[in-house]
Amino acid sequence: MPFDVEVVRKDFPVLSREVNGAPLVYLDSASSSHKPTPVLDAERQFVEQHYSNVHRGVHTLSQEATDAYESARSTVASFIGGAHDEVVFTKNVTESVNLVAYALGNRGDLGPGDEICVTEMEHHSNLVPWQMLAQRTGATLRWLGLTDEGRLDLSDLDAVVNERTKLFAFTQVSNLLGTENDVATLVARAKEVGALTLVDGAQAVPHQPVDVRSLDVDFYAFTGHKMLAPSGVGVLWGRDLDALPPFMGGGSMIETVQMTGSTYAPAPERFEAGTPVISQAVALAAACDYLDALGLDNIKAHENALTARLLDGIRDLRGVSVLGPDTTEMRGSAVSFVVEGVHPHDVGQSLDELGIAVRVGHHCAAPVCRRFGVPATARASSYVYNNEADIDALLEGIQRVQEFWSA
Amino acid sequence: MPFDVEVVRKDFPVLSREVNGAPLVYLDSASSSHKPTPVLDAERQFVEQHYSNVHRGVHTLSQEATDAYESARSTVASFIGGAHDEVVFTKNVTESVNLVAYALGNRGDLGPGDEICVTEMEHHSNLVPWQMLAQRTGATLRWLGLTDEGRLDLSDLDAVVNERTKLFAFTQVSNLLGTENDVATLVARAKEVGALTLVDGAQAVPHQPVDVRSLDVDFYAFTGHKMLAPSGVGVLWGRDLDALPPFMGGGSMIETVQMTGSTYAPAPERFEAGTPVISQAVALAAACDYLDALGLDNIKAHENALTARLLDGIRDLRGVSVLGPDTTEMRGSAVSFVVEGVHPHDVGQSLDELGIAVRVGHHCAAPVCRRFGVPATARASSYVYNNEADIDALLEGIQRVQEFWSA
Amino acid sequence: MTESLYQEIILEHYKHPHHKGLRDPFDVEVHHVNPTCGDEVTLRVKVNGGVVEDVSYDGHGCSISQASTSVMTDLVIGKPVDDALTTHEAFLELMHSRGQLEPDEDLLEDGIAFAGVSKYPARVKCALLGWMAWKDATSQALSSDQKKDTA
Amino acid sequence: MTESLYQEIILEHYKHPHHKGLRDPFDVEVHHVNPTCGDEVTLRVKVNGGVVEDVSYDGHGCSISQASTSVMTDLVIGKPVDDALTTHEAFLELMHSRGQLEPDEDLLEDGIAFAGVSKYPARVKCALLGWMAWKDATSQALSSDQKKDTA
C-alpha cells in the first residue's frame, strides 16, 4: 500500500485532541510515540479473551497465552532479522543494556586494566550502566568524542578502541543530534581487537529497516514505546545469549531449584525472570506488523522529507541554530535546535501554548549538551503520523516565540 | 456496596468464554488474574488521550502523563499504607526482589561470614536472587524449614536468624501451600538481631488488607498482574529507599551525568531507570481503586468462603489430599492437591477438557514439592470473580478425573 | 470427558507399559529429568553390531511421558540403529508439528497416537522425555563403541 | 500567544532582574543547579542582627527561574530573617498548590504572579531554584552565627 500519512493519522486518536485551544502538533516521538488503534486493539483482544500466565500451565488459556507470547517473540525477531531464541523481552532498552552490563560483570569479564568503550553521544541509558560496571569491576571507561558537526570523531578510533577493550557500546542513531553512526566501521574496529559490540537501536528500529545479522553486532537493544507499542516492553537481541550467565533470578529462568543452589534455563528464558511483559509483547508484535505494513523504507522516506523541510525551514530563520547534522544524510528525524536569547524551557513552553509539543532539556544525553556548550535544547522529532502541516506549524511557532520573547 | 460476585463477574469478559465446549471455570488466579473492564478502560483512555513520556517535558501531554503516573504512585502507596516516595514501580515482584538484592550487593552489605535468611516455602523469585547474591558476595544462605502441616517450622528461628543475619526475606502468603505466615513474629526476631526484612506480598496484597507500616518491615514487594492489573508492572515499597545505591543505571535515575561519572536522583526515581511502565502503573492504580471499591475485607471473606467450601469438599473425596493448611485459618485461597494415582499433569489436562483451569507443576516453588515428596501438584486458586459454582465444578471435575483414570 | 489428547493407545501403554524395568546387560545408562514437571526416567541401552539390542527403563511421570517411552521401546528394540534414529527424527518432527502433520503410520506405528499431543506445547516435553534419553544413551554407546574400534 | 504562565510581572523581572550581580560583603555563598534543565544560580547572603541585610546572585536559566530569583530578593532583603522565612514558606506552599491556592498578595507581592506556575509541575523546580539557594545560604549563615555565639 502506498504510504498515506492522512490515512495513518486516523489510527491515532490523540491527534484529534486540542491543546491550549489549538490542534495538537505532536513532535516528541523520539521521546515516546503514540500507539495506533490496531495495536491497542490487538493487546485488548488478547487480554480479554486469551490472557493467562505463560510457560507454566497445561490449561487452554495458559497455552493460548504462551502461543501468543512466543509468536510475538518470533515476529519481533524477524522484524530485525534475528531468530526466535535470540530475543529477550525486557521492560525497556535501559533494562536490556543493564542486563548485558550485569551479566558480563557476573561472568567476570572485566577487571582493572580492561576497558569499556562508549561515545560522547550516548543516551544516559547506554552510558550510566557502563560507568557503574566500570566502578564495580575496576575497569576503565573510554569514549569517542564528537566533531562540531555532531558526528563521531573517528580520528582516535584506533587508540580508544584497543586491545584492552572488552566491550564497545554505541548508539546507532543519536536521540539528541539525530546523527546516524556508521555501524560497520565501528564494528570492524571492535572485531579487530576482539571486543564485543552492543548497539543501542532505540532511535533506529522505529524509523528504518534494521538487520542485526548484516550489522554483525553481538548485542542489539531497543524499546517498544518509541515504535508504536505500549510502555513497559523492550528487547535485547543477542547473537549468543547462552554464553551469558543470568542477570535477575526468579521464576521461569531456572532449570532446577534446590535450597542449596539452582541451575538455569537456556536463553531466552534465562533472562526473563518472573512473569514477563506478556500483553505488552503481544502489542509490540502488533506494532511490528503495523510498521511492516507501512513499510520501513516508506517510513524512512516520509521522515526524511519532513526532516529536510524542517532543516531547510530553520536555516531560513534568523537566530535559530541546529545541533547536529544539517542534512538528512546519515541522519534520523530528531532535530535539536536553540533559539538565540530564549531559554529552551521557554521555547518549549511557548510552543506548547500554541499546541506544539516538542521536548526540552538535555534529552538524557547531558554530555552532548556540555560538548556543545548549551544547558539544554529544544527538540522536534517526527514519526509516521506527522505531516508537512506539523513542520510548518513548528516553523511558524518558532517565529511567534521569537516575537514574544523579543517584545 | 455489598459484595456481589455475579455483578463482579460481568466486568470480566473472559468469563463468558467456553473452553473445550464448557463454560470457563478459571481457578488459576494465584498464577495471574484476569483484568476487569474498568481497569482496561482506564489504561486505554489514558493511552489514547494523555499519553507521553513522563518526567522530561514541559508540553501539555507530558505534564498530563506525569500527573497520571505520579498520582498512580500515590494511589498504590495509599493502598498499602505507604507514602508516595516510598513506592518504586518495577516490572514485576521478581524485579523488586532483585533490585534489593543487587542494591545491597552494590552497597557492600554482604561478605563471607554474613548470612541471608529465607524460608523453604519461597517462590523462586524470592529465593534465587538471594542464592545469586550469596554466590556473588560469599555470604551464606540459610532457611527456615516447614512442618508437615505446611507451616514454617519456628523451632530453630533463633538459630537460623541470628547475629550474622543481614537480611531476612520471606513470603507473607505461600503461593503453593496457601500458608499465611505470622509476619510479626518473624519481623520481631529480625529486629532483635538487626537484620533488614523483605516481605514478598505477591499473594497477600491482591487478597487482603495490607498495611506496610503496621507490618513494620523494611521492604515490601508485590506484583500487578495478580491483582487485576496488566502484566508488566510490579512494586517495591521501602521504608528508607534513599539509603540504597542504584540497581540499574540509565535515564531518569540520574541527577548529573558527565562522561567521567554520574550522581543519582533521590528515590523513587533512582530506581526507575529508563522510561517507566507508564500506562501499566496507571492501570495498577485503577485496579487498586477497583479492589478498594469492592473492599479488601469483603474480598477476603468471599475467598475464605470459597476456600472453605473447597477444603471441605476435598476432605470428602477419597484419594485426594491437600498440601498445606486444611482450614482457612491464616491461609490464602491457593489450594494445592494431589490425586492419588494420577499425575498432576494429567489431572490438570483432564480438568481442562472440562473447561476448568487449574495450574499444575511446582508453581515456582520446587523446594516445597521436594519437602513433601511430590514431583508436582495441581493447584486451584480463587479470586474476586469466582463463585460457588466454580468450586463445585472443580469438585465434580476431580471426581470425573478419578473415574477416567481408574477406568 | 473427551479424549482428544488421551487416545486409547496412550492410555493402554500408560497402564501397561512395555519393556519397563531396568535390565542387564547394557552399554550405557542415562538419567533424564523434565524440570518443569519433575518427570524422570532412567534408561539403559545395549547396542550390538549396529542394532539396538535392548532398551530398558524405569521412572515416573505423567501418562504422556510414560506411554511415549513405552511406545518408543517397541519402535527401536531390534532395529538397526540407523532406522531407529530415523524413527526418532520422525517422532520429533511430529511433536513439533503443532498438529499440522499427518503422521506416517508405517514408521511410527502406535506413535501416531501422539499426533494430538503436538497441539499442546506444554506436553511436548513430556512426550519427548524417553525419546531424548534414548537418543542420548545411544549416542554415548556409539561413540564409546567407536573409541573401542579405534583403540 | 496566551500568557497564562508568562505573566507580565514575570517577563518584567526576567528582562530587568533586581539585585542581580554578586556583591560584597557576604557571609555565605552557595551554588545551586537544576539538573533537569541545567539552570544554575550562585547566591550570596549577608545576615546581620537577625536581618537579611543583602542577597546578591548570578546565574543563568529560563525566564521562570531568573524572574523568581529576582522577585525573591525584593521580598527578603531588609526583612527580619524570621519574616523572610515565613515568606519563603508561603512561596513554597504556593508552588506546590497545583493552582489550588489563592496567593496572599500582602505577603508575596510580585510573587503572586507565579501562582500559575504551580499548575506546571515541570516548571515548579525552576521557580524554586533561587528560593532554595537563599534558604540554604541563610541556614548556613545562621548556624555559623550560632557557632560564633556559643564559641
Ligand SMILES: Cc1ncc(COP(=O)(O)O)c(C=O)c1O
Ligand atoms: C509468592 C510469590 N512470589 C513471587 C511471585 C513472582 O511474581 P512475578 O512473576 O510477577 O514476578 C509469585 C507469582 O508468580 C508469587 O506467587
Ligand SMILES: Cc1ncc(COP(=O)(O)O)c(C=O)c1O
Ligand atoms: C538512543 C536512546 N537510547 C536509550 C533510550 C532509553 O529508552 P528507554 O527509556 O525506553 O529505556 C532512549 C530513549 O529514551 C534513546 O533515545
